[in-house]
Amino acid sequence: MRWWPALQVLALHFVLLMGLERKVALPERVALYPAQLLGLLRPEVFTEVGPQALLTGTYLLGGLGLAWLLVTLLSRWARPLLWFMEGIPPFLLLALGVWAGVTFTVARGLDFPLTPWSPVMLGLYTASLALPVAARVALATGQVRREALDADYTRTARAMGLPEARVQAQARRVALPERAAGLGGDALGLALALVIMEGLLQFPGLGNSVYLALQGALSGAGDTVSSAADPLAQQTLAAALLLWLLLGVLATLFYQGLAARLDPRPRSGEEVH
Template sequence: MRWWPALQVLALHFVLLMGLERKVALPERVASYPAQLLGLLRPEVFTQVGPQVLLTGAYLLGGLLLAWFLVVGLARWGRAALWFMEGIPPFLLLVLGGWAGVTYTVSRGLDFPLTPWSPVMLGLYTASLALPVAARVALATGQVRREALDADYTRTARAMGLPEKTVQVQARRVALPERAAGLGGDALALALALVIMEGILQFPGLGNSVYIALQGTLSGTGDAVARAGTDDLLPQQTLSAALLLWLLLGSLATLFLQWLAAQLDPRPRSGEEMH
């Protein structure tokens, strides 16, 4: 069903928004949802969250790209090390990276660049997001690669004189779809981790927009929420827009990586002939 992913995003958005506004009576929350959903079309809402989605999207894209390439290097590590690395919380990695950066720069009389688009912040965010996911995907792709090397068709190819280098290349090719699918399965979780980190650190991004809007929502009253069409609804609309854009970022990344996994799959598709 073509519209099913969009309906899933809207359903999750509705559930999250209803759950975050628990101080307001449920009928009022449901009644105000259409106005909150359309809040992204208001210039004052879009002006606030539009630039933030670019920053959060850049961090997410950077994390996914870094994880893609890290999988290659981590595939050589032992499984025990990968199990340990996949369990490290991204926030802890970010804090450790920030501490190391501050220690290194301040001790030398330098200013630590913490502006949103600085290379240091881009590097810290993307690395903290990528490392645990890359370790988890490396475990999965390593298993697929080993299964491909132990498969009957691989033994047959070796018996027929196929060079070992070619066998290894084909095994890695078989594991490529698993790499894309594994990252796709973690894309929404990566986006959530990123938003949480931005909110906790109050660093520019969708997470900070969610945090600020949520504070305004919680400080309001049910009557204010019910008065749709007034400026009293602005915090709710900003919260709704930030949540929706976060879900769209994670969902689009997931859909793209799922599509990429299908394209990288070396097995013939239905209706195709093997050459």
């Protein structure tokens, strides 16, 4: 179904928003939802969340792109090291990077840029998101590549005199769809990790707005963030949530489509040459 992903996003958005607005009676929350959903079209709301979406999207897509490049490098590392790397929380890597930057620059009288668009922070964010998922995908693609090299068709190709370089190249090609599918499967999780990272550092991305709302709701102070008497705050939160989900889902769909395109097996209706 062509509209199924959009319906899933709206359903998740509805559930999340209803959970955040706990200070408002449930019937009122449901009645206000259409206006909150359309709030993204208001200029004052879009002016608030548009730059946030641009920043968050840059971090997320940069991390996924860097992870794609890192998989090839990490696939040569020992599996125990990859098992360790995939379990490292992205925020811990970011915190270590910020600590190292502050230690070796500010302490020596130099400037350590903590502004969201600085190259240092862009690099730290994307690397923090990329390393754990790249290690996880490298483990999966390495397994697929080894299975391809051990398959009967590979042994037959070698017996018929196919050069080893061609055999290895074909095995890597077989593993490419697994790389794309693995990154697509992690895209929404990376978006959630980004929410936490932006919120804790109070970077002006979508995660900061969402994280503040979550923090207020969990602490019982949700009415300071979302109140029935403040429709602009409600619409801003709804827009930030929606754009955050859309970024994660669009990245997922992109890599799922890429995995299908990279699959070397013939698709239905195609001729095998």
